[in-house]
Amino acid sequence: QVQLVESGGGLVQPGGSLRLSCAASGFTWAYYTIGWFRQAPGNERESVSCISNNDRTTYYADFVKGRFTISRDNAKNTVYLQMNSLKPEDTAVYYCATDQILMDGSTCTPLMYDYWGQGTQVTVSS
Numbered sequence: 001q002v003q004l005v006e007s008g009g010g011l012v013q014p015g016g017s018l019r020l021s022c023a024a025s026g027f028t029w030a031y032y033t034i035g036w037f038r039q040a041p042g043n044e045r046e047s048v049s050c051i052s053n054n055d056r057t058t059y060y061a062d063f064v065k066g067r068f069t070i071s072r073d074n075a076k077n078t079v080y081l082q083m084n085s086l087k088p089e090d091t092a093v094y095y096c097a098t099d100q101i102l103m104d105g106s107t108c109t110p111l112m113y114d115y116w117g118q119g120t121q122v123t124v125s126s
Helices: none
Strands: 003-007 010-012 016-025 033-041 046-052 058-060 068-073 078-083 092-098 121-126
Touching: 003 092, 016 033, 016 092, 016 121, 033 068, 033 078, 046 068, 046 078, 058 068, 078 092
Parallel strands: 010 121
Antiparallel strands: 003 016, 016 078, 033 046, 033 092, 046 058, 068 078, 092 121
8 A cells, every 4th residue: 555654844934944745555666656736725736856766867847946845765665855045935735645656847747646655744934
């Protein structure tokens, strides 16, 4: 059974940093693409970043380029999202998701992923 557990969210001031973690179990990690998505109240779920199963391909939404970095630790079956220079508009529930798909910019979209974590709240406020 696929399980994804996010952690690392919290309250941070504008300009601050957080590192989100997504611990995975129940599937063959090496074959799966992992993505981070977010949803703010009243908004649709949107893509943030994705990473391919072999770490060779990453995708970032324009609004996080240069600020967020996605990485995966295959020894720990964990994916990280390092978020720097956070802005109030980054406030949302952040979800990780996975599926056995070929990763490119067009597949880093919520509709492509069947397996989701429960989400972790990120609030950026002074």
